[in-house]
Amino acid sequence: MKQANFTNRELSVLSALNKExxxxxxxxxxxxxxxxxxxxxxxxxxxxxxxxxKSYMKKDTKYHYAA
Structure with a gap:
């Protein structure tokens, strides 16, 4: 994954989703x-x-995660 392809906001979201x-x-x-x-x-x-x-539904709640 090349960081040059992502904005700072995208990197921030990815960082959070890498953890959980x-x-x-x-x-x-x-x-x-x-x-x-x-x-x-x-x-x-x-x-x-x-x-x-990627995203998935669990008990009517949508979760996102880094693929």
């Missing part, structure tokens, strides 16, 4: 650089398109 599986809300609380949930969804979508983040 998190919900979108948990991610938002940890991301000082991402002030709005809609921006976080955009970042997650971009990371999914790059194939480095």
């Amino acid at each position: 599986h998190l919900t979108t809300f948990q991610l938002l609380k940890r991301m000082d650089s991402v002030p709005m949930i809609l921006k976080l969804y955009t970042i997650l979508d971009e990371l999914k398109e790059k194939g480095v983040v």
Whole structure:
């Protein structure tokens, strides 16, 4: 995985998801650089398109993790 392909915000999200599986809300609380949930969804979508983040549902809650 080349860091040059990722923005600072994407790297921040990836760093958090490398440590543990998190919900979108948990991610938002940890991301000082991402002030709005809609921006976080955009970042997650971009990371999914790059194939480095995946999601799953557990008890009606969506979790994200670094693939």
